[in-house]
Each structure stands twice: as C-alpha cells, then as structure tokens.
Amino acid sequence: MTSPQAECCIEQYLPALAAHWSTSEASLQAHLRELNEDKQFLSEINAAIEGVPEFAGAQFDRVAQMRVYRILLYLVTRAFRPQAFVETGVHNGMSSAFILLGMEHNGSGRLFSVDLPPVEQRILDQGTNALPKQKSPGWLIPDFLRHRHDLRLGRAEALLPVLLDEIGSIDVFLHDSDHCYSHIMFELGIAWPRVAPGGWLLVDNIEQNAAFDDFARGVGARSFVVSTFDGSERVWRHGLFAKPKP
Secondary structure (H helix, E strand, O other): OOOHHHEOOHHHHHHHHHHHOOOOHHHHHHHHHHHHOOHHHHHHHHHHHOOOHHHOOOOOOOHHHHOHHHHHHHHHHHHHOOOEEEEEOOOOOHHHHHHHHHHHHHOOOEEEEEEOOOOOHHHHOOOOOOOOOOOOOOOOOOHHHHHHEEEEEOOHHHHHHHHHHHHOOEEEEEEOOOOOHHHHHHHHHHHHHHEEEEEEEEEEOHHHOOHHHHHHHHOOOOEEEEEEEEOOOOEEEEEEEEOOOO
16 A cells, blocks of 8 residues: 555645746646636546446545646646647546646647557556446546547557647647557657647656656657656656757
C-alpha cells in the first residue's frame, strides 16, 4: 500500500510550471480553483464510476483526489488553449475527461484520441488494468464533454500517421499508451514534426525507461518532470518538453 508521504500534490509544482510555461503562478492558481469548483464534472465522474466493481465503491470528494497527472493535463490545456490536442491511450477516459474539461472552459479545441484496449499481458504488466467488463474506451467521459472528442480505436502504428496527416499541425501531443522504449520513441518521432513551434509533448510513466530523456536530449529540448508518486513504494512520473520556437 502506498504511503501518504509518497503522493505529491500539484500545488508544489505551480511555481516551476509557471516559470517553464512563461505564465504567472496566479493564473495557474485561478485555473486550479476553477477546476475544483466545477461540481458538474465531479458529480458526473462519481455517477459514472458508481457501482463499477473495479472502482471498489470509490467516490471522490474533490477533484484533487483524481491525481496530479490529470490535473496537470487540465492545466496544460487551460494554459496553452490547444486547438488540436492528440493523445494515445484512453482506457477508462479519466485523463481524456480532464483535457476535454479544459477545452470546455476554454470554449474551443478538439481532442483526438487513439486507443487499443489493453489485452496483451505485456501491456498489463506495465501497470495498466484491463477495462471493466462491458465498458469501452472512454466510457466515463461525461456526456457534456463528448462533442469535442474524436476517438479512434486501433493500433497507434497504423492510426497515428493517418491522423497526424489529416490534422496537419497540432498544439499538444500526449503519449500514454504502450510504454516500451521503442513505442515511445516511435510516437514521439512521428509527432515531433507535427507539433507547432511552442507546442508541448507529454509522456506518462517516464520512470519505466529512458525514452523520454533520450528523445528530449536528441531534439535539444529542455524537459521538466512532474510526479504523482515519488517514493520507495511507488513511482509515477510525467515528462514534458516544448518544441522550440524559431
């Protein structure tokens, strides 16, 4: 069981995020307050997971209980107001919901998602659970956010090149699918030319191998790491780097 001391909170990262994002800490605090005050979002997430055995009866009292990672995605979306955000890996749709909520608060933007439900033991061994029975990817995304979502099911190797050609330029890319070294490098390599200058690339679970650090170093991008857990019993880290402006 994870010790409370190992779990991080988003507030401790706000000064560094503000500096990296060339924004004010006060602005990020305002976005965070807005997120915490969105009772409809909290209520609909709770309603979706109620009675689902895999959530073991959990109900959230506040958004902060849904982890630093998801809140980080909301803040990225609010701070940079992406018109085209591409993610790989959807699973239940919790992270997608935070991105979509940010877009809803922005009043613009579209999230394009590529997902293949985890069934291979190799993927499950990376720490991803199988989807709940009778549930499909993105099942817990609140209905009021779905009008900004474009979900495509299949292997990223086949779908991602087609999707990126279709969109053209993107503002934010998030890798949260197969975390093996070669697959992370494939996704970052194909997304990098499509990310607009000043846009951001994010990688979840960077603690699993050196792909994030190697890629960021290879393209000469200054990287930044945020942790949801960082302790002796559990580590869960998220990497970010921007594509330099000309």
